[in-house]
Amino acid sequence: MISDDERIALFLDYENLAIGARDGLGVSPFAFGPIADALAERGRVVARRAYADWSYFDEDRRLLARAQVELIEIPQRLGGSRKNAADIKLAVDAVELALERGFITTFAIGTGDSDxxxxVHKLRELDKRVIGIGVQSSTSALLPPACDEFLFYDRLPGVERSIPPAGPRRGRRPTAAPPAGATPVEAPPTPAATPVEVLAPAADESVEDDDRDLGALVARTLAGLQRHADGPVLASRVKRAILRKDPTFDEADHGFRNFSELLRRLETERVVELRPGSAQGDPEVTFPQGESAEAAEAAAFRLLVEVITRLRTPSSRPQLSGLKNQMRKREPGFSEKRYGFNNFLSFVRAARARDLVVMEWDEDTGDYVLDVPAG
Incomplete structure (x- = not known):
């Protein structure tokens, strides 16, 4: 067993999360992938359990089964309240696992319920680290301070608010879903596509970005590890995190004999920078420093400003949705992940923080609209 990895047990109060994501974000069915990726950057998830009355979550049940989540059935009594149906069972199972499995170092509890x-307090008394996960709009203010770390689902890479109030722009998906967001349409395992991607056909993007996404995968993983690492991030740790996200990953499929060769290739492309590590053959991995990296990032921000300037008119401003596609028309190789940003929205927010763009939420369109500062 790898001693420097946390061993995580994940418990999901699924009804709380799914209804919160549906009502607060317009995400339906619930996308488990962003949670899995966030925890993969923190350690090995050795147990995954979700608690709900699954008769209300038909599509979600299939997606979670594909993600190797154990589904715990909590049937509802006729006329009974559904709010706290899974609470007691989840709590009992979590404490039981904490007492019986001493090797588990961390518990991730997915809920926004202060109950x-x-x-959380009991698990911490048992010397377990606790990570909370919840939808911001439906999370009690009492819960996050009790945890060692709290992840708002809304802010995880790959999760973006769908376009309200008339319903998602993808016309196939109905506005009014059955309880907790089960839908009859086909949905991919990671349905929470960001608004900036919604106009792009997923298959076309997958084809054109196959090799480029390899660099994006490494950059996204490295950025996540750096946020949570206490020290340098070694190549072996990056590889383990990638395998936790995608157990089928094999650098040989991309033409590399080993992971070190892949990293050296990405270093020549200025995606990452390698430095001598504590052990031979296991270099430290970081993002490039110096003028060339700063120049590349500045060029990406300039491209964003140029596209916004070209799209705006005296009577309208461009929306965030589709903006990334417009940038790729100008620069096919563009990917915000090459600059250490988890998603396009984070990239645009970084441009706003540098006073390069103006970004405001527009209630009429249910989307961000962008402009460049006057003068």
Missing amino acids: FTPL
Whole structure:
């Protein structure tokens, strides 16, 4: 067993999360992938359990089964309240696992319900680290302070608010879903595509970005590890995190004999920078420093400003949706992940923080609209 990895047990109060994501973000069915990726950057998930009355979550059940989540059935009594149906069972199972599996170092509790605060306190008394996960609009203010770390689902890479109020722009998906967001349409395992991607056919993007996404995968993983690492991030740790995200990953499929060769290739492309590590053959991986990296990032921001300037008119401003596609028309190789940003929205927010663009939420369109500062 790898000693420097946390061993994580994940418990999901699924109804709380799914309804919160549906009502607060317009995400339906619930996308588990962003949670899996976030935890993969923190350690090995050795147990995955989700609690709900699954008769209300037909599509979600299939997606979670593909993600190797154990589904715990909590049937509802006729006329009974559904709010706290899974609470007691989840709490009992979590404490039982904490007592019986000493090798588990961390518990991830997916809920926004303050009723789980005593469970969090008990797990911490048992010397377990607790990570909370919840939708911001439906998370009690009492829960995050009780945890060692709290992840708002809204802010995880790959999760973006769908376009309200008339319903998602993808016309196939109905506005009014059955309870907790089950839908009859086909949905990919990671349905929470960001608004900036919604106009692009997924298959076309997958084909054109196959090799480029390899660099994006490494950059995205490295950025996540750096946020949570206490020290340098070694190549072996990057590889383990990638394998936790995608167990089928094999650098040989991309033409590389080993992971070190892949990293050296990405270093020549200025995606990452390698430095001598504590052990031979296991270099430290970081993002490039110096003028060339700064120049590349500045060029990407300039491209964003140029596209916004070209799209705006005296009577309208461009929306965030589709903006990335417009940038790729100008620069096919563009990817915000090459500059260490988890998603396009983070990239645009970084441009706003540098006073390069103006970004405002527009209630009429249910989307961000962008402009360049006057003068």
